[in-house]
Amino acid sequence: xxxxxxxxxxxxxxxxxxxxxxxxxxxxxxxxxxxxxxxxxxxxxxxxxxxxxxxxxxxxxxxxxxxxxxxxxxxxxxxxxxxxxxxxxxxxxxxxxxxxxxxxxxxxxxxxxxxxxxxxxxxxxxxxxxxxxxxxxxxxxxxxxxxxxxxxxxxxxxxxxxxxxxxxxxxxxxxxxxxxxxxxxxxxxxxxxxxxxxxxxxxxxxxxxxxxxxxxxxxxxxxxxxxxxxxxxxxxxxxxxxxxxxxxxxxxxxxxxxxxxxxxxxxxxxxxxxxxxxx
Numbered sequence: 001x002x003x004x005x006x007x008x009x010x011x012x013x014x015x016x017x018x019x020x021x022x023x024x025x026x027x028x029x030x031x032x033x034x035x036x037x038x039x040x041x042x043x044x045x046x047x048x049x050x051x052x053x054x055x056x057x058x059x060x061x062x063x064x065x066x067x068x069x070x071x072x073x074x075x076x077x078x079x080x081x082x083x084x085x086x087x088x089x090x091x092x093x094x095x096x097x098x099x100x101x102x103x104x105x106x107x108x109x110x111x112x113x114x115x116x117x118x119x120x121x122x123x124x125x126x127x128x129x130x131x132x133x134x135x136x137x138x139x140x141x142x143x144x145x146x147x148x149x150x151x152x153x154x155x156x157x158x159x160x161x162x163x164x165x166x167x168x169x170x171x172x173x174x175x176x177x178x179x180x181x182x183x184x185x186x187x188x189x190x191x192x193x194x195x196x197x198x199x200x201x202x203x204x205x206x207x208x209x210x211x212x213x214x215x216x217x218x219x220x221x222x223x224x225x226x227x228x229x230x231x232x233x234x235x236x237x238x239x240x241x242x243x244x245x246x247x248x249x250x251x252x253x254x255x256x257x258x259x260x261x262x263x264x265x266x267x268x269x270x271x272x273x274x275x276x277x278x279x
Contacts, residue, residue: 007114007155008075008252015062019119019152022058026145029055030183033190033201034210048138048187055141059123059148071120074255075113079120082109086125087132100177100229102129104236105244106147107173110154111165112248118151142187150176166241173233181226185218193217 011019028035029051071079082105089101102125110118126144130136153176160168190201199217201210 009071009116011116018062022062025058030186052138052141055145082121083124083128087128090129091133099232103233104173106151107154107169108244110151111169115152115155118155119148122148122151142184146180146183169241170234170237173237174230177230177233178226181222182218185222189217
């Protein structure tokens with residue numbers, strides 16, 4: 001019987017600890033304007049580049065730990081297929097007016113195949129699509145990490161079935177669209193506006209004032225774009241969610257990702273010195 005979540009990648013305690021540490025480092029990397037002022041490392045653009053490189057290293061460590069913890073050939077094949085699907089879907093939206101077609105597959109796959117699979121799919125999907133669309137740049141590690149957590153958190157959603165499950169996933173997809181934009185804006189906020197602007201980043205301000213400036217910046221510059229992403233996620237999950245969930249769960253039943261190997265000890269031993277036809 002397939003439950004609401006059928007983990008395709010087993011999260012051992014060690015892998016769970018590594019992901020928890022990665023989450024902490026990821027939050028530090030996203031919130032770097034509140035941690036390190038631009039120019040502190042000799043260049044205004046050094047902090048995001050340094051934290052971007054750190055995210056790449058963290059992602060490599062997490063993915064290697066997941067692979068070592070146990071990822072079967074079937075799960076790897078499913079990961080490759082869905083990464084290719086997401087890479088093909090992303091150019092269809094191309095981010096126009098915030099329309100992104102890559103997130104709803106992440107949400108549904110993370111829901112069915114578990115948080116470890118969702119985390120890995122978020123990384124590989126964005127990496128593959130960036131290579132195809134030419135979107136490689138200092139922002140890519142932040143996008144990979146953001147999508148990794150969108151897929152992972154979908155695997156931790158509470159149990160539900162039927163329409164309630166689809167509605168829950170649609171609401172989560174919508175909220176994750178806003179959260180993704182909110183986090184990604186942090187990576188370039190200090191360089192995007194005139195310092196004299198009332199919503200621009202100013203080094204040395206108290207945290208509360210800096211935070212208020214960023215909230216105003218996000219609302220003024222990104223709310224419409226993020227709303228397009230949130231609406232796209234909601235509509236895609238509501239319309240395609242039931243069919244995609246059924247397809248994913250059918251594939252999980254056939255793949256039997258966690259099925260243990262069984263040997264029939266009652267089968268008679270084949271006589272030695274004979275071929276397959278017993279001659």
